[in-house]
Amino acid sequence: MTEAVPEPVKVNSVQLASRKEAGRLLLEWVEGAGLERPESDAGLWTWLSLLLFDSTCPVDGNGMRKPGKYNRHIAEVDNWQKRHRHLLLSPFLVYRAHRDQPDRACVLLCQQVHKPGDIVTQITERQEYWSNRGVIEAAGALYIDPATGKQRVGAQNKSKGGVRRFADVLNQLDLNWYLYGMSAQELIEYLPEKEFSRFLTKA
Structure with a gap:
């Protein structure tokens, strides 16, 4: 048809x-x-x-x-x-x-079409995240190397500081905060410093 x-x-x-x-x-x-x-x-x-x-x-x-x-x-x-x-x-x-500003969403758009990877999977599972400017900018600051425009090593780790943990923290924050009203910097400040230290020093 x-x-x-x-x-x-x-x-x-x-x-x-x-x-x-x-x-x-x-x-x-x-x-x-x-x-x-x-x-x-x-x-x-x-x-x-x-x-x-x-x-x-x-x-x-x-x-x-x-x-x-x-x-x-x-x-x-x-x-x-x-x-x-x-x-x-x-x-x-x-x-x-x-x-x-498409480059804002580089964290979800820099990948090959057939290999979206775990960052894309974790963040796009909820529309409130991938359509949220603050969330996308925070994820980009953490997991994208501005010099290359590519994912940082370890960004897809399932352990401390990786994108899965980032998604878990967003889920927790969403229970008490209006995420659409938060900037990237505000979101980053709520991340557990000990867990995200390897990425926070670069953000």
């Missing part, structure tokens, strides 16, 4: 260098087509995943493709806890939320 779009837009299969590039291009395509609520269109994201399969599921050194779990390619648009796992819908949503 196909569905007409309000405005014709030309799309091509391209190789995407990063989630940031994916978000920018997808936003350009979606807005160019005049689509409303594209995040609710499962067919759209499945089709785009196939179109951009060389980016979402590239051939490895042995000439094989490893698609992984189905929701990396088939969006669960009605499940807000899982729709972020789609390899194209996720960067689209993040880029659109921070379109005024």
Whole structure:
């Protein structure tokens, strides 16, 4: 089945260098087509995943493709806890939320499309986090090396100071504080210094 779009837009299969590039291009395509609520269109994201399969599921050194779990390619648009796992819908949503300053969300957009990693997984599980300027800037200050624009070593550790612990602290703070009203610096000041010391000295 196909569905007409309000405005014709030309799309091509391209190789995407990063989630940031994916978000920018997808936003350009979606807005160019005049689509409303594209995040609710499962067919759209499945089709785009196939179109951009060389980016979402590239051939490895042995000439094989490893698609992984189905929701990396088939969006669960009605499940807000899982729709972020789609390899194209996720960067689209993040880029659109921070379109005024995409580099702010570097912590969620610097990765390869097919390898989002644990930082993306942990922070995008809740919309209140990935759409929150303070949270995103705090995470970027902790886990992104400003000299390279890439993740710092140890950022994905499951132990002290890693992104999973950062998400745990956010969950605790969210019980008593309005996170949308907090700046990145305020959030960082509430992090347990002993646990996050290796990253706090760099933030």
